Amino acid sequence: MATKALSIKFDVNEWFEGVAEQFRGLNPNEPGQWPLLPKLAAFCASAVLVMGLGWVFVLADVQAALDAERAREPVLKEDFRGKLAQAVNLPELRKQKSQVEEYVTQLEKQLPGKAEIDALLSDINQAGLGRGLQFELFRPGQEQRKDYYAELPISLRVSGRYHDIGAFAADVSNLSRIVTLHNLNVVAPTGKDANSGNLSMEATARTYRYLDALEVADQRKSAAKAAAGAKK
Known part of the structure; x- marks a missing residue:
């Protein structure tokens, strides 16, 4: 049985010439009539262009x-x-919050109201007289208002024996209302x-009183006006 060899000859130049021939004389107004290779090339170019524009205008922002x-x-x-740690410790945090609020309430009770300042000044004076001290100066100063409280300085000058002066300072610190010596x-x-x-x-004694709701509102209005003026 004889075997006949099949010889295939491929001419590269002829193939490229055929491909180039398909791209000659293309009518841009009739792309539907183009040969297959120009259609595929146009499709690939369009796809690349669309993907490039999509990346620049859409995907880049994304x-x-x-x-x-x-x-x-x-x-x-x-x-x-x-937040997970806070959630786990929420009961303990609520307990601490309640304790702090109770402590703040106790401190507020130690601050005299506006109507109690005169009585407190009398208590300070009586504390000195009760120890046998002589007041050479007892002069309340200008009240200084803060956010939620007011501070009243009192200039003091007393004379007496050493132990009596020390006892007077202790008596002032033990008053039911908060009074500090500076x-x-x-x-x-x-x-x-x-x-x-x-x-x-x-010495300078300082006592503090809480502001009532009307005074707090006035403080906030003054602060807001000051802030508005600073912006201008």
Whole structure:
């Protein structure tokens, strides 16, 4: 049985010439009549152009948003861990909040109201007289208002024996209302009273009172006006 060999000869130049021939004389107004290869080439070019424009005008913004969200992920995880810890400890946090509110209420009760300031000043004066001290100066100053309370400074100068002055300071600190002593200066007498055994103490007593609802509203209005004026 004889075998006949099949010889196939492929001319590359002829093939390229055939391909080039399909691209010659194309009518841009009639793409439907183009040969197969120009149609495929036009389709591929259009697909590449559409994908490129889609990436520039659509996917680029989406990718930027995706990168931004990925950057937020560690922060959100940390925030989640913190809130999870708070949720686990919520009963204890509520208990602490209740204790703080109770403590604040107790402190507010130690602040005199506007009508009680005169009685408090009288209590301070009586505390000094009760220890046998002589008041050389007892002068309330200008009230200074803060956000939710007002501070009233009182300039004091008393004279008496050392232990009586110390007892007076202790009595002031033990008043039912909050009174603090600042800038204490105790000096020995001079001149004819040098041997009397008495000392002179100068100090500034500060007492505090809470502001009522109307005063708090006035404070907020004043703060808002000041802020508006600062912006201008």
